[in-house]
Amino acid sequence: MKKFGFIILFCSVFLINCQGAKEAISQVKLTTFVNPFIGTDGPGNTYPGATVPFGMVQLSPDIGIPGWDRIAGYFYQDSIISGFSHLHLSGTGAGDLYDILVMPTNSQFSKRIAANSFKPFSSFSHEKETASPGYYAVDLLDYNIKAELTATERTGIHRYTFPKDDNSQIHIDLGYALNWDSPTETHLKVIDNNTIEGYRKSSGWAKDQRVYFVIKLSKPFKSYQVFKNNTETTSPVTDKNTKIILNYSTSEKEQIVLKTGISTASIEGAYKSLEIEAPSFDFDALKKEAENKWEKQLGKIDITIADETKKKIFYTMLYQSMLAPTLLSDHDGNYKGANDKTMNAKGFDRYDTFSLWDTYRAAHPLYTIIHPNRVSDMVNSLLAHYKETGLLPVWSMQGNETNMMIGYHAVPVIVDAYFKGIENFDTELAYEACIKSAIDHSRQIDTYMKLGYVPVDEHHENWSVSKTLEYAYDDWCIAQFAKALGKTEDYNTFLKRSENWRNVYDSQSTFMRPKLTDGSFLKDFVPKEYSTYFCESNAWQYFWSVQHDVEGLTEIVGGNEKLSEKLDTMFSLNPLPGDKLPIFSTGMIGQYAHGNEPSHHVAYLYNYIGKPWKTQKLVREILETQYKNEANGHCGNEDCGQMSSWYVFNALGFYPVNPAQGVYAFGSPLVDSAVIHLENGKTFAVKAKNNNSENIYIQSITLNGKEINRNYITHKEIIEGGNLLFTMGKTPNKNNKNTMATSSKIYR
Numbered sequence: 216m217k218k219f220g221f222i223i224l225f226c227s228v229f230l231i232n233c234q235g236a237k238e239a240i241s242q243v244k245l246t247t248f249v250n251p252f253i254g255t256d257g258p259g260n261t262y263p264g265a266t267v268p269f270g271m272v273q274l275s276p277d278i279g280i281p282g283w284d285r286i287a288g289y290f291y292q293d294s295i296i297s298g299f300s301h302l303h304l305s306g307t308g309a310g311d312l313y314d315i316l317v318m319p320t321n322s323q324f325s326k327r328i329a330a331n332s333f334k335p336f337s338s339f340s341h342e343k344e345t346a347s348p349g350y351y352a353v354d355l356l357d358y359n360i361k362a363e364l365t366a367t368e369r370t371g372i373h374r375y376t377f378p379k380d381d382n383s384q385i386h387i388d389l390g391y392a393l394n395w396d397s398p399t400e401t402h403l404k405v406i407d408n409n410t411i412e413g414y415r416k417s418s419g420w421a422k423d424q425r426v427y428f429v430i431k432l433s434k435p436f437k438s439y440q441v442f443k444n445n446t447e448t449t450s451p452v453t454d455k456n457t458k459i460i461l462n463y464s465t466s467e468k469e470q471i472v473l474k475t476g477i478s479t480a481s482i483e484g485a486y487k488s489l490e491i492e493a494p495s496f497d498f499d500a501l502k503k504e505a506e507n508k509w510e511k512q513l514g515k516i517d518i519t520i521a522d523e524t525k526k527k528i529f530y531t532m533l534y535q536s537m538l539a540p541t542l543l544s545d546h547d548g549n550y551k552g553a554n555d556k557t558m559n560a561k562g563f564d565r566y567d568t569f570s571l572w573d574t575y576r577a578a579h580p581l582y583t584i585i586h587p588n589r590v591s592d593m594v595n596s597l598l599a600h601y602k603e604t605g606l607l608p609v610w611s612m613q614g615n616e617t618n619m620m621i622g623y624h625a626v627p628v629i630v631d632a633y634f635k636g637i638e639n640f641d642t643e644l645a646y647e648a649c650i651k652s653a654i655d656h657s658r659q660i661d662t663y664m665k666l667g668y669v670p671v672d673e674h675h676e677n678w679s680v681s682k683t684l685e686y687a688y689d690d691w692c693i694a695q696f697a698k699a700l701g702k703t704e705d706y707n708t709f710l711k712r713s714e715n716w717r718n719v720y721d722s723q724s725t726f727m728r729p730k731l732t733d734g735s736f737l738k739d740f741v742p743k744e745y746s747t748y749f750c751e752s753n754a755w756q757y758f759w760s761v762q763h764d765v766e767g768l769t770e771i772v773g774g775n776e777k778l779s780e781k782l783d784t785m786f787s788l789n790p791l792p793g794d795k796l797p798i799f800s801t802g803m804i805g806q807y808a809h810g811n812e813p814s815h816h817v818a819y820l821y822n823y824i825g826k827p828w829k830t831q832k833l834v835r836e837i838l839e840t841q842y843k844n845e846a847n848g849h850c851g852n853e854d855c856g857q858m859s860s861w862y863v864f865n866a867l868g869f870y871p872v873n874p875a876q877g878v879y880a881f882g883s884p885l886v887d888s889a890v891i892h893l894e895n896g897k898t899f900a901v902k903a904k905n906n907n908s909e910n911i912y913i914q915s916i917t918l919n920g921k922e923i924n925r926n927y928i929t930h931k932e933i934i935e936g937g938n939l940l941f942t943m944g945k946t947p948n949k950n951n952k953n954t955m956a957t958s959s960k961i962y963r
Contacts, residue, residue, distance in 0.1 A: 245513040246506055248523075248530040251346040252846045254306060256291035258801050258810060259849030259858075261535065262303040263289060263346040265364040265371070267505050268512045269566065269589065271542035272477060273303040274364045274371035276353065277313055279331035281394045283798070286310045288393065291846040296355065297336040298388065299364060301371045301475060302426065304612075305538040306853025307570065308799075309619070310394025311420040311612070315387070315428055315475060319375040321465075322382040324357035335386055348513075348534055349505025365502040368542055369488035373473040374498040377465035384463065385473065387411065387430065390444075390456030395419040403459050404451035408435035411459065412482050413451075421615040425551045426477055429485040433472040433496040436461035472496040479614060480557045484545035491546055512537055515585045516863070518889040521907075525885060527844045529866050532859035536578060539855035540566040540593060543614060551614035554603040563595040563639070568612045570855035571628065572620035572685075572750075573812045577864055578856035579628045580871040583635045584933060587894055591639045594632050597625045598640060601648040606655055621678055621750050622685035623652040623660075627875040630692040634699070634877050634963055635930050646700060649693050653686075653709070660686065668718040670732040671748060680719050680727050681750035681813075684760040687715040691763035692875045695961050716761050717771065725772055725781070726754045743788070743806060751799045752813050755785055755806035760813055762873040765823045765958040775824040782820060786833060802841045802850030804833075809841045810851020815861055816872045819880045822926045822955045827881070828912050828947030834865055834882035835911040867891075867901050868941055869928060877930040877963055878956040883911050884941050897936030903943055910943040916953070926953045929962045 254261030264275020277288040279297025284290045288303050298318035304311065320335045327333040336357075343354035352363040361376040377383050389401035396419040403413040414427045439461050440447055443454045450459075463471065474493050478484025493501055513533055520526050544550040544565035552558035558565075582590050600608045600616075607625035610617045626649045633642065654660070659669045659682060669682040691713035697705035721728035721736050729737040729748040742754035749757050758781075761768045769778045786805040790796055796803075801810030808814050818833040841850040842862055849858055864870045868884030884903040891899040916923050917940045918932065928939065956962060 244506075244510055245530055246348045246509050248527045249348050249509070249513070249534045250527055250531045250844055251348070251351070251534070252291065253528070253531050253844065253848035254535070254846070254853050255287070255289055256846035257849065258798070258851050259306055259847070259853050260287045260308065261306045261849070261853050262287040264299070264303065264351045265349055265366040265505065266538060267349055267366055267368055267508045268537040269539070269541055270366060270368045272301050272366045272369060272371045273305070273538070273541070274299060274301050274366050274373070275303045275351065277316060277393065279334050279336060279391075279393070281310070283308075286394060288313055291341075294338055295331070295336045296339050296353065297331045297334045298386070298391070299362065299373060300391070301477060304568070305535065305855055306849070306858065307855060308852055309420045309617070311396050311424075313391065313393045313396055314415050314417070314424075314426045315389065315477075316391040317373060317473060317475075318386045318388070319355070319358065319360050319362065319377070320384045320386060321358050321360065321377065321380040323359060323378070323380070326357075334388065334391065347506070348509035350502050363498065365498065365505050367492035367501065367505065369477055369545065370493040371475045371477075372493060372498055372501050374470055375473070376468055376470050377463075379465065379467040381464045382462070383465040385432075385436075385461040385471070386458065387461070388458040389413065389415045390458055392417070398455050400453065400455060401457045402451065402453045403441060403457050405439060405441070405459070408437075412485070414482065420617050420619070421613040423551075423555050423615055424613045425479055427480065427482045427485045429476045429482060429489055431474050431489060432461070434463065436463055438462045472498050478545040478549065479543055479551040480545055480547075480549035484547060484549055487546045509534065515892050516867075516889055517892070518866075518886045520886045524844045528842050528848070529863065529886070531844070532842070532862040535853055535859035536581060536856040536863060539568045539570065539574075540596070541568040543567040543596070552603045553600050553608070553611060553614050553616055555614075556603075558599065558603060560595070560599060563592040565599060566593050566596040567614060568855060569597070569608050569625070570610055570857070571608065571624035572610065572622055573854040573857040574860075575624040575627045576812055576815055576857060576874050577860040577871060580631060580874050581860040581863060583631060583637065583930065584891065584893070587635075587637055590632055590637050594629055594637060594640045594645065597629060598644055598648055601644075601651070605651065607648050607652040609658075618658070621658070621682050623649075623689050624685070626652065626689045627692045630696045631875040631877070633696065634875070634961055635934075642700070646696055646702075649696060650705065653690060653693055658682070663715070664712075666718075666732070667715045668730055671729045671737055675747065676750075677747045678750040680729055680748050680754070681752065681757055681760070683719050684716050684727065684757060687713050688760065688763050690715070691959070695875070699961075713763060714767075716764070717767070720771055722771075727758050728754065743790070743794070745795070745797050745800065750813075751797070751811055752808070753806070755788070756808055756811070756813050759817045759820060762816060763959055765820060765872075767959075769824060778824055779821070779826060782817070782829070785817065799851065804836065808851075809837055812854065812857055815857075816870070819870055819872045819882065822880050823958065827926050827951055827953065828949060830880075831883035831912050831947075835885070838862065838865055838885050839908075868903065868939070873958050876956070876958070876961055878927050879930070879933075880955060881913065881916065881926050881928070881941075883913065884943075891933070893934060893936065895934065897934070899933045899936050900938045901941075902938070903941045906941070906943045909945050912944050912947045913951070914942045914944040914948050916941055924953050925955070927956045931963060
C-alpha cells in the first residue's frame, strides 16, 4: 500500500513538473531566438547594437577602422572597439553615419594606433560580448570596463561599469568620422556637470546630415576638457572637429549611465526625446521596455519548427526586417527635410532610410501584411519627400536624396499600398508624385521616354539595360494606378511604356542586351560578364526583371519549354574558376546570385510555366544554404530588410514575384506552422503537413478547408484571416494542375 501511494505521489509530481515545463516552454520569449550578430561577418554588413523597431537611434560599437568590411561600423573578425556611436546603416554598401562617438576609459591603458586615427580603443573578446534585441554589452578588456547599451526610438542609453580609478573618463567625440562620413560643423556646450548639448552636421553619402543632441549623465563629472581640432579650449565650442572628455573618480564596480536624446531638427527636439522617452536613469527598466517592444513586433508571426537553429534564423530575419526605414521626425513632428529646411510632419511619423531598389521587392510587401498602420506613415513620408523636392525618393536617408541605384521605386511601394487598402494618405497627391517622378528629365528618363530604352553611354554607372527594365516595371505600376483612378489616357501611355523592356531584348542572343542610340545592339556581348550596362549584375541576372509581364517574356523567348531551358541553365551555369566576380555577386547557384536583389524572384518563374516543383526545390535550397545562424550568416548585403524579408516570406511558403500585384506565389514552406497576428485583429495560419528536410514538394493546398487549384494566394485572402494548409511529400507532384496568377493583372 505504501508502495502504491508512493507511485501515485511520484506520478502526481511528474505530471505537475511536466505541466510546469510545458508552461515554461510556452513562455520562452521570442527575443531569445534573435541573434543580432548574423551578418556582422562576411558580406552582410549588419550591426549588432541596440535599437528598437524602425527607431531613429542605432547605438552600436565602432571598430574605428575604415573599409568595406566595417561599413556598418563593426566587423566580427576585428578585436578592438573605439567607442559607441548612435547612428548606423543596416546591411548596406554605404559608409555613412557613425554620429556622436562615446568611449569610456581610465588609467589602465593608454595605447593609441594610427589605424583608428589615434582614438582611444580597447581590445575585446566575443566571449565577453552579448547582444539581443534592444541590448548590447561588451567588456572593454584593456580598461576592465563593462559597456552596456540600450535604446528607445530617439534616445541611446549607455551604462558603464568602472573599476576603482581616480582617472576614469568618458570621451564624447563629434569629430570622429569613418568611411564616407565627414563632419562639416560640430558644436558642444556644457550646461552643467550633468548635461551637455550640441549638434553634429556632416557630409558623406547624405550630403547635409544634421543631428542635434542632449546628453545627460547619472553622475556629475568632476571636471572636463573641451577640444577644438585637438587643441584644448573652452565651452561652448564650434568647429569641424570637437570633442569633450569628462573626468571622474570611480569606485569598484561603480556604474554611470549616459543617455543621449537626438533630433534632426533642433536641440529642443533632442531635449523632448529625453524627457518623453527616457526620463529616468533606470537602465534596466529602459532595456526591458526595448525588449518588450521587440517582443510585441516579433510576436506578430508565431512559428513552430522542429529545428531550433532555423527558428533562430527566422526570428533574426524578422528582427532585421524592422531595422529600416528609420524615424526622422521628433516628438513635435519636426525633421530635417530633403529641401534642407526644417519641416513638420502633421498626423504621421516621418521615416527615411528608404533603400527602395532593394526593399520594394519584399520588405515593403511584408510591411503591408504585418505593419499596415506603419506603412501609412511610410507612404506619407515618401509623399513628404515629393513635396520637398518635386520628386519621389530614389534612395533617401537623413533627409537627403542620395540618388543611389536606379528606378523610381517609391512608385510600386505607393501603388501596392493603394491597392491593398492602406489608408490615411492623399491618393491624388500620390498619383501626381508617381507621374512627376516618371517624366522627370534626370537619370536618363528623358532619353528613355524619347527612345523607349536607355542607350549605352560613357557614364561610369550607365546601367542602361537595368534602367530600362526597372523603369518599365515602375511604368506598369503607374498604369494600374491610372486605370483604377479612371485616368484612361495616362493608363494607355504608361501601359505602352511598360512594354519598353522589349526594346532591349535581342532575339539573336535571347538576352536583354545593351543598345546604342542608333538602335543597334552593342557588339562583343558576353551575357555572364559584369559590365557597366547592368546594375550590379550581369545579363543572366537581369534577364528576368520583367515581373509585370512574365507571360510576355515567355512568349518572346519561344514558349514555356524555351523559358524552362533558360531557367535550368541559369541555375546550373556555374562561374568558372577564372571568372572575375564582383563584390556583390555572392550566394551563387549557377548564375543566380541570391546576394543581390535582381535575382530574388527568379526561382518562382517555374510556377508560371507549369513546373512548380522546380520552384519548390530551388526555394528550399536557397533557404537552407544562403542563411546561417552565425556571424557570416548572410550571403550578401542585408540591404535594409530585403534579404531578411525574403527569408520570412519564403519560410512561410509564399513570395511576391510582382511586388505591386497583391499576389504571393507559393514556394516550399520551411516552418511546420505559423500564425500571423494581423493588426485588424484577425489571424492567418499556415501549416505544412508532413514537412521535413526531405518532404520539400507540395502535394496539395487547401485554403479554409477547400482545395485550391492555383499556385498563389492573394493579399486580400491573407488579410481576411484564415487557414492555409500545405501537404508536403518527398517526390515532385508533376500532376499538379495548379495555375499561377496572370502577372500583368492586379488582384485586390
